[in-house]
Amino acid sequence: MPKAVVCLPTYNERENLEPMLRALGDKDVRVLVIDDNSPDGTGELADRLATELGYVEVLHRERKEGLGPAYLAGFRHALADGAELVLEMDCDFSHDPNAVPRLIAAVESGADLALGSRYVPGGGVRNWGLLRRVISAGGSFYARVVLGVKVRDLTGGFKCYRRIVLETIDLDSVDSKGYAFQIETTYRALRAGFKVVEVPITFADREVGGSKMSKAIVAEAIWKVPGLRLAALFGRL
Numbered sequence: 001m002p003k004a005v006v007c008l009p010t011y012n013e014r015e016n017l018e019p020m021l022r023a024l025g026d027k028d029v030r031v032l033v034i035d036d037n038s039p040d041g042t043g044e045l046a047d048r049l050a051t052e053l054g055y056v057e058v059l060h061r062e063r064k065e066g067l068g069p070a071y072l073a074g075f076r077h078a079l080a081d082g083a084e085l086v087l088e089m090d091c092d093f094s095h096d097p098n099a100v101p102r103l104i105a106a107v108e109s110g111a112d113l114a115l116g117s118r119y120v121p122g123g124g125v126r127n128w129g130l131l132r133r134v135i136s137a138g139g140s141f142y143a144r145v146v147l148g149v150k151v152r153d154l155t156g157g158f159k160c161y162r163r164i165v166l167e168t169i170d171l172d173s174v175d176s177k178g179y180a181f182q183i184e185t186t187y188r189a190l191r192a193g194f195k196v197v198e199v200p201i202t203f204a205d206r207e208v209g210g211s212k213m214s215k216a217i218v219a220e221a222i223w224k225v226p227g228l229r230l231a232a233l234f235g236r237l
């Protein structure tokens with residue numbers, strides 16, 4: 001049984017799900033689809049594919065609560081299943097399935113948390129407009145300065161955790177929903193003394209389906225960052 005589990009959250013990813021699951025088929029991973037009762041039938045499609053593809057499992061959640069809660073449910077499930085490595089990845093091909101082995105290799109060669117990073121040499125973004133580039137790079141810069149950490153890409157959602165990291169960072173108290181979830185989990189790992197490395201990736205814009213990014217998600221990231229720093233200062237993180 002492969003020891004790595006890829007947590008793949010889906011909300012209305014009908015067109016992307018099957019190609020993504022097939023693309024992960026030769027990566028020596030198990031895949032846990034976490035579907036929030038997608039109105040477009042992604043959950044039923046996932047069930048059908050899971051019966052065909054032995055490495056796929058599906059976790060159905062009743063309703064859409066954001067990426068954070070979906071990931072937390074996935075992490076708990078993967079840990080209970082005995083996963084040694086737990087990955088996060090988007091289902092819209094923004095994260096290249098061919099980069100999965102590089103993230104795993106980074107952890108196997110000593111990192112506790114490997115981050116797919118757009119903002120280290122060799123990494124980047126493809127077909128993004130200026131506005132989205134500025135918002136994303138600005139967001140990571142803001143979080144890096146306010147938190148006082150060296151990580152360049154704090155908001156990305158392509159990651160590989162060593163099991164012990166998720167067992168240590170107190171998942172029960174993580175309450176971020178969107179980009180803040182990525183910032184919070186990485187910050188907690190750093191605070192706990194884990195070794196975090198950045199692996200260069202190229203992030204491509206999705207070609208099919210729609211983004212679930214919202215103003216509320218951006219707003220949460222803006223206020224959550226100083227909140228995390230304060231929590232750390234007062235010894236509550």
Ligand SMILES: Nc1nc2c(ncn2[C@@H]2O[C@H](COP(=O)(O)OP(=O)(O)O)[C@@H](O)[C@H]2O)c(=O)[nH]1
Pocket residue numbers: 008009010011012013034035036064065066067070089090091092094206210211212213
């Ligand atoms: N289960 C679940 N998946 C979600 C939710 N929001 C987004 N996703 C999935 O998370 C991944 C990234 O979301 P996306 O909308 O592409 O965010 P963006 O890349 O920031 O625009 C995709 O695979 C989505 O289907 C949610 O509330 N629940």
Ligand SMILES: [Mg+2]
Pocket residue numbers: 090092094206211
């Ligand atoms: Mg996306």
